Amino acid sequence: MRLLITAGPTREPIDPVRFISNRSSGRMGYALAAAAHEAGHEVILISGPVAISPPAGVRLVQVETARDMFEAVQTHLNSCEVAIFSAAVADYRPLDIAGQKMKKSAERLTLELERTEDILGSARAKLGFSGFLVGFAAETENLITHAQDKLQRKGCDMIVANDVSQAGIGFDSAENEVTLCLPGGRTIALPKQSKAALARVLIAQITQLSAPQVSP
Ligand code: CTP
Numbered sequence: 001m002r003l004l005i006t007a008g009p010t011r012e013p014i015d016p017v018r019f020i021s022n023r024s025s026g027r028m029g030y031a032l033a034a035a036a037h038e039a040g041h042e043v044i045l046i047s048g049p050v051a052i053s054p055p056a057g058v059r060l061v062q063v064e065t066a067r068d069m070f071e072a073v074q075t076h077l078n079s080c081e082v083a084i085f086s087a088a089v090a091d092y093r094p095l096d097i098a099g100q101k102m103k104k105s106a107e108r109l110t111l112e113l114e115r116t117e118d119i120l121g122s123a124r125a126k127l128g129f130s131g132f133l134v135g136f137a138a139e140t141e142n143l144i145t146h147a148q149d150k151l152q153r154k155g156c157d158m159i160v161a162n163d164v165s166q167a168g169i170g171f172d173s174a175e176n177e178v179t180l181c182l183p184g185g186r187t188i189a190l191p192k193q194s195k196a197a198l199a200r201v202l203i204a205q206i207t208q209l210s211a212p213q214v215s216p
Contacts, residue, residue: 001041001207004080005033006073006119008048010066012093014111015102023171024088026050028136031199032084033058039203044080046072048087066090066116073119077129082210084134085120086160088171092116124155132210134158137181140165147181157209158182160202180205 007029011019026047033045034055043058046069054060061076063069066089077083092113123129135156137147140163147161159181164171177192180202190201 001082002080003036003041003082003084004044004076005029005084006046006069006087008050009088010048010069010090011064012090013097014094015098017101020090022088026052027195028176029086030055031195032086032202035199035203044076066093070117070119074127077127080131082132082206083123083129086136089119090116121154132157132206134160134206137161138164144179144181144187148185151181
């Protein structure tokens, strides 16, 4: 099977030396890519800037901004059977990018931001993806309700939901604890474990659920 995986943060430039980004380390997406490769799948890993090395044997496409990530996904999505969107894509970017380094002057500065492309939300209707679609949801409250809503709104087959209000899991951590949200309100809670171990469980679940249903 061929999988597309997005990972890491995006960087949205303010001027030639500054950007808006987030704390995503890319570890969950890279662990998923490694686990999928280990399981014998072909992997296209579309990654924002991270400080970790890509797993051996995966095809790495490096991107910087949400727009770059959208374009890379557009190029590769429909050659894949499964797409896992684990990237922490910036939701907003500066409306104007200064051509030169901005000099400080006034005491206050307001940056005007505009929405970025919703890559996961575009996969179905805009990009015509008909494979198995997995999104991530990082929430600080009402985890399952928000994740089930995201599953429906974005046409996903699975949402990997994690509660980012808990210290030591999720963003920029070595471990994660997630609940899988599936159509029909089904949920599967997975225990806290390393991102590498969790990635193997997720790839096994996704492989099983995305396999064509053969009637007896
Ligand atoms: N995502 C994406 N493109 C974006 C933003 C998010 O592909 N511009 C993907 C992430 O990779 C992740 C999921 O969408 O799989 C996270 O969604 P999130 O941004 O939390 O969803 P929304 O419901 O749009 O956001 P909010 O919780 O802010 O309502």
